[in-house]
Amino acid sequence: MPGKLYGIGCGPGDPEQITLQAWKILQRVPVVAVPQGRKNTPGVAAQIIQHHVPGTTRILPLEFAFSHDPATTTRLWERAVQNLLVPLQQGLDVAFVCEGDSSFYSTFTYIAQGLSAHPEIEIQVIPGVCSPCAAAAAVGVPLVQQTERLLVIPAFRGWQEVASALTHAQVIVLLKMAGQYPEIWQGLNTNNLLTSSYVVEWVGWPQQRIYRGLASYPNLQLSYFSLMVIRPQG
Template sequence: MAQGKLYGIGVGPGDPELVTIKALRLLREVPAIFAPCKAAGEPSLASRIVCQLDERLSPKIANLVFPMSDDEAELDAAWQAAARSVAEKLNSGIDCAFIVEGDPFLFGSFIYLFDKFAGDSNQPIEVVPGVSSITAAPARAGIPLVRGDERLAVVPAPSDREAIRRVLSEFESVVFMKINPVFDTLVGVLEEMSLLDRATVVVKATTSEERIIRRLADLKGQKPGYFSIMMVRR
């Protein structure tokens, strides 16, 4: 029996309409869809996006649990288990999709699965790119990201003040991901560099819970929350 094909599919930043025509077609065609979630019984954001688009997809979606953890061994065990579940289907000749918010290869959890299967030349894999929050957030905020010869850096927000300062000095446009843990440090450096009014935070871009925060002072003492990105344009 031929091996099933594995699709890594980006389903966009949150608005179900920002799913691509290709992603929707493939999700309707494949018999099995896997979606990442943070804990057993918790909803998966990616699966919520596609089910809003077509609720008939729901019965064929299985959640795979990836705990929010920094423990490498725990994470690796979760990925091994996930890879086994997916491999079982693929080995039975069943085409499978693994869906992720945004884009599969831009900080997407599909990468871990890809790493486990890509070495096997008998395993057909196709990656379907999606709209990333890195462009969706600027679109929502009305802030052009880069034009002409400008340079863009996309970085998990560093905890090191000097690293923050350097990336802000060298790039016309910086997108900081994972801003929660270092939010106060980030705001402090922006203040020192007189860039605070050049920074915008977008929370859950394109979803019904979207927030666009243009005056970062309004966030003092609180954190912007998960699925937030900060754009700084010099």
């Protein structure tokens, strides 16, 4: 009988923001699969769970693309699926760990799709704390209240998309926005939204930074692990 695959969301950084359900699975599975970081360094999920995994557990590093080249991305997803199938077909349970939540812009979703050709492999998704919720908690403000609408955008396309989002929702979360920050800052400035916005970088990590009142920060050099929340109504 094949092993079972768990897709475990580990939260965005603080190792204590992992669920009890995830922790229990990490205690008992024989194999933990971790996305590798750049240049074969441990990825962020591997760092988050490092103290939660018994020393006897086998760690299976998997390579994923850091570029937007679709051919490379697909090739590495397919290879990751093949690498996961080896222990699974030996009957070993495997926990695939990902940072944040496992269904929220997560690599695990592509792994699960890749395994759909193997219906004999049972998959269970274990949710985790996603970065926007952790960021709101770190800043100490609600993310959304009552009838407010929330729109989450991967913001590679810059200000125009953000401007459009502002016509549809009261609270906007921008992910993957580091490279677009200066252009977004200009748009916020033109629309008097700098004081209604905040940026959280590396939420839950020792290097966490919170920037509120963005008027003083037109040129932040942000890490990929940064997000912005725009809340025009305070």
